Amino acid sequence: MISKHDALIYTMVITSAADQEMTDAELQTIGDVVRHLPAFRDFDVQTLPTVSAQCAEMLTEEDGLESVLNQVHAALPESLRETAYALAVDVAAADLHAAQEELRILEMLRYHLEIDRLTAAAIERGARARYRAG
Structure with missing residues (x-):
C-alpha cells in the first residue's frame, strides 16, 4: 500500500x-506543492522523483490507471480527499x-475520491481564479 503522500503525488502525476x-508548468506546480503545502510537511522532498516514477511505471501496466486510482482511494483518509x-x-x-484527457482524469478522480459535484465545482472555480492570465 502507498502512503498518503504518495497518493497525493499520484493524483498530480x-x-x-x-x-x-x-509540461514544465505542471512539473513546477507539483514540485512547489510538495515543498510548500502543510500536507507534505513530513515528506522527504528528495523522494519526489522516485515516487513520480513509480506512479508512471504503474500507468504503463495493464489496468494501470484503475490500479493507481484504487490505491489512491485506499491510501487517503477522507480528510485528504478534497486536498x-x-x-x-x-x-x-x-x-x-x-x-480533454486531463478533464477525464479529473472526472475519474472525483468518482474514486467520492467528491460531490458542488465541492468539485468550488475547487475548480478556485483554481480558475488562481490561474487566470488576465
Missing part, C-alpha cells in the same frame, strides 16, 4: 500525464489549458 505530455482533488485541478490548470 496522473493528471499531468493524462495528455501524454508533462487530492484540489492538487490535481491545480496541475491541470498550471499550463493555462486543461486538455
Whole structure:
C-alpha cells in the first residue's frame, strides 16, 4: 500500500500525464506543492522523483490507471480527499489549458475520491481564479 503522500503525488502525476505530455508548468506546480503545502510537511522532498516514477511505471501496466486510482482511494483518509482533488485541478490548470484527457482524469478522480459535484465545482472555480492570465 502507498502512503498518503504518495497518493497525493499520484493524483498530480496522473493528471499531468493524462495528455501524454508533462509540461514544465505542471512539473513546477507539483514540485512547489510538495515543498510548500502543510500536507507534505513530513515528506522527504528528495523522494519526489522516485515516487513520480513509480506512479508512471504503474500507468504503463495493464489496468494501470484503475490500479493507481484504487490505491489512491485506499491510501487517503477522507480528510485528504478534497486536498487530492484540489492538487490535481491545480496541475491541470498550471499550463493555462486543461486538455480533454486531463478533464477525464479529473472526472475519474472525483468518482474514486467520492467528491460531490458542488465541492468539485468550488475547487475548480478556485483554481480558475488562481490561474487566470488576465
